[in-house]
Amino acid sequence: MHNYLLYDISHAALRPWRAMTQAAKLCFGHPFNPVARTTFGRSLTATCELWERTTRHYEKPTFGLSSTVVGGEPVRASEEVVWARPFCRLLHFRKEWHQPQPEPRLLIIAPMSGHYATLLRGTVEAMLPRCDVYISDWVDASMVPTAAGSFDLDDYIDYVIDMLQVLGPDTHVMAVCQPSVPVLAAVALMEEDQDAFAPRSMILMSGPIDTRVNPTAVNRLATERGTDWFQRNAIMPVPFGHPGFGRAVYPGFLQLSGFMSLNMDRHVTAHWNMYKHLVQGDGDSAGKHREFYDEYLAVMDLTAEFYLQTIDTVFVRHALPRGRMTYRGRKIDLSSIRHVGLMTVEGEKDDISGVGQTEAAHRLCSQIPSSMRVHYVQPNVGHYGVFNGSRFTAEIAPRVQAFIQDQEANRGAGNLTGLAPRSRRLVREYATVH
Numbered sequence: 001m002h003n004y005l006l007y008d009i010s011h012a013a014l015r016p017w018r019a020m021t022q023a024a025k026l027c028f029g030h031p032f033n034p035v036a037r038t039t040f041g042r043s044l045t046a047t048c049e050l051w052e053r054t055t056r057h058y059e060k061p062t063f064g065l066s067s068t069v070v071g072g073e074p075v076r077a078s079e080e081v082v083w084a085r086p087f088c089r090l091l092h093f094r095k096e097w098h099q100p101q102p103e104p105r106l107l108i109i110a111p112m113s114g115h116y117a118t119l120l121r122g123t124v125e126a127m128l129p130r131c132d133v134y135i136s137d138w139v140d141a142s143m144v145p146t147a148a149g150s151f152d153l154d155d156y157i158d159y160v161i162d163m164l165q166v167l168g169p170d171t172h173v174m175a176v177c178q179p180s181v182p183v184l185a186a187v188a189l190m191e192e193d194q195d196a197f198a199p200r201s202m203i204l205m206s207g208p209i210d211t212r213v214n215p216t217a218v219n220r221l222a223t224e225r226g227t228d229w230f231q232r233n234a235i236m237p238v239p240f241g242h243p244g245f246g247r248a249v250y251p252g253f254l255q256l257s258g259f260m261s262l263n264m265d266r267h268v269t270a271h272w273n274m275y276k277h278l279v280q281g282d283g284d285s286a287g288k289h290r291e292f293y294d295e296y297l298a299v300m301d302l303t304a305e306f307y308l309q310t311i312d313t314v315f316v317r318h319a320l321p322r323g324r325m326t327y328r329g330r331k332i333d334l335s336s337i338r339h340v341g342l343m344t345v346e347g348e349k350d351d352i353s354g355v356g357q358t359e360a361a362h363r364l365c366s367q368i369p370s371s372m373r374v375h376y377v378q379p380n381v382g383h384y385g386v387f388n389g390s391r392f393t394a395e396i397a398p399r400v401q402a403f404i405q406d407q408e409a410n411r412g413a414g415n416l417t418g419l420a421p422r423s424r425r426l427v428r429e430y431a432t433v434h
Contacts, residue, residue, distance in 0.1 A: 004236040004251050060140070061118040061298055065093060068128040077128065083166050086148035087155070087303075089137040090163050091117075093128055104404045105171045106131040107163060107199070111178040112138045112156070112306065114255030114299045120176060122388035126397040127174075131404065134167060136160075136179075140252070140300035142244040152305040153182060153313060154328050160186040161195075170200040172404050176387050177353065180207020181314050184361060185325060185332045192336035201341030201372075201407040203400055206353045206386040208314050209361045210321035214354030222315035230311055235304045250307040252299030321360060334364045341372040341407040345386055345396060352383040372410075374403050 029036050029045035036045070068077050076096040083090035106127055110117035117137045127133050136159070141151070160183055164171055175183035183202060190198035211219040222230075236251055238244040319325035325332040342365055344358045359375050362368075376399055381391050 004249075005239040008239050008241065056297075059298060060116050060300070061121075063091075063093075063118055063121055063124065065121065065125055065128070068095065068125070070095070070097065070129050082134070083163060085159060085162070086144050087139050087141070087151045088159050089139070090166065091135050091137045093124060093133045093135075095128070095132075103130065103132045104408050105167055106133050106404070107167055107171050107173045108133065108135040109160060109163075109173060109175045109179040109183055110136050110138060111176055112302060113178045114252050114302065116140075116298055116300055118298075120387060122392065123174075123176065123397075126393045127401070130401050131172075134163075136163065138300070141247060141249045141303045142238045142242045142301040144244050144247065146244065146247050150305050151303045153309040156182045156306060157186045157189070157327055161190060164190070164199055165195075165197045167197070169197050170408075171197070172201045172203070172407065173199045174203040174205065174400070175207055176205045177207055177383070178310070180204040180209055180358060180361070181310075181320055181325075184209065184320070184334065184365075185327060187340055188332050188334050188336050189327060189330070191338060191340065192333060199340055200410075201343065201404060203343045203345065203403065204358050204361055205345045206347055206350055206383055207344075207358045207361075208353050209358050209364070210318065211315055211353075211357055212318055212321065213356040213360055216351050216354045218352055219315060219354070222311055227308055227312040227316055231304075231308055235308070238301065244301075248304035249301040250304060252301050255299060255302075321364060335367050337365045338367045340368065341374075341403070341410075342368050343374040343400065343403045344376070345400070346375075346377045347381040347383060347386040348377055348379045349381060350383045350386065372407070374399075 027033065029041065033041070035041035063079060065077055065079075068075050077093050078096065080092050080094055081089050082092045108120060108123060108127070110120050117135055120135065124133055124135060144151075156179075160173075160179070164173065164186070173183055173187070184204070187199060187202055189195075208219070211223075215223070230250075234250050234254055235248055238247045238249055313319045313325060317324065320332065320334075323331075323333075342361060344361055346353070346355050346358050348355060355377060362373055362375060376396070378386060378391060378396055381389070385391055386396065
């Protein structure tokens with residue numbers, strides 16, 4: 001019996017106990033119950049909630065972004081699916097207002113590394129007031145029937161190119177963490193092909209471009225153990241009862257275990273603090289804890305072929321910085337990138353992608369003019385803080401928006417320079433239609 005099936009069985013076995021725990025919480029925490037106002041009652045309900053939350057299977061969260069603020073005025077927003085494939089949907093956050101001029105179009109490529117795209121809710125929220133925002137919403141591999149076929153790193157690059165072509169020319173693409181490598185590869189392929197829909201700029205956020213630079217514990221683990229170890233110990237078939245029954249995957253719960261083990265003391269402290277907040281009746285602080293962990297503990301499975309190819313290409317062979325990365329037998333040539341602006345962002349205290357790993361993209365993309373490059377290191381933030389949180393909103397997002405505006409200033413006829421005649425025609429046709 002493999003670990004994934006044991007995981008499913010254990011969750012099923014705990015359902016009656018969770019139901020009893022929830023009933024006890026409702027009983028002893030009910031406002032009409034005098035015990036609810038005592039230290040004993042609050043301690044009991046806090047214990048029940050903490051136990052239920054630590055044994056729960058967390059479902060995919062929602063973005064829940066129904067409004068934003070533009071120019072000081074509230075504006076309604078709604079989600080719509082504008083493109084879909086078996087392993088991904090492209091979501092558009094449509095703002096319901098009359099805009100005097102087109103906004104910069106921003107495609108956010110969310111990481112496929114165990115968490116859902118909703119982990120970037122704060123990223124979307126911060127960029128929404130000044131950009132027309134789209135995001136890749138990756139699908140849990142356990143929910144994709146085996147009839148849909150495989151999905152590897154080359155397919156990921158295909159999806160990125162398809163999404164950019166759907167959105168049209170002058171799109172700005174932001175890659176958060178893991179997708180920095182496939183996005184960089186996709187842009188290089190599009191530039192080499194003189195693709196009319198290559199992006200106007202790319203923003204790489206704490207991505208593992210060259211993990212030989214300032215390697216972290218995560219990088220060293222992958223290098224030391226190698227791809228074969230992960231094949232033997234981390235890949236499991238999806239058990240019966242899921243739409244993807246039989247598909248070989250890297251389960252989300254294993255990835256979550258890895259994330260948690262990096263900062264176990266911090267997570268234990270956070271849960272202990274939540275318990276104390278509940279006992280003290282501090283609902284606001286407990287609510288912030290719930291909000292964060294509802295997102296953090298919701299995980300998705302990755303296809304085995306994508307996971308193993310990524311481990312081998314990015315962390316074991318360092319293929320991209322060595323000039324040895326290929327896409328369907330075709331070599332990735334980063335010197336082909338000449339017309340796409342490049343911004344890299346890193347966190348000073350990042351323990352996933354060390355400082356310098358993302359900046360390496362500037363060295364590798366040697367043909368991008370210096371006027372189209374920006375690098376920024378955010379002080380006092382870890383990996384998560386590079387794309388979420390107060391410092392991202394106050395310090396990083398404004399710099400990203402300023403970079404995008406600078407690249408927007410280069411739009412127009414000048415953008416067609418260097419494109420093949422057919423590509424120039426496609427750009428003009430797209431502009432006429434849209």
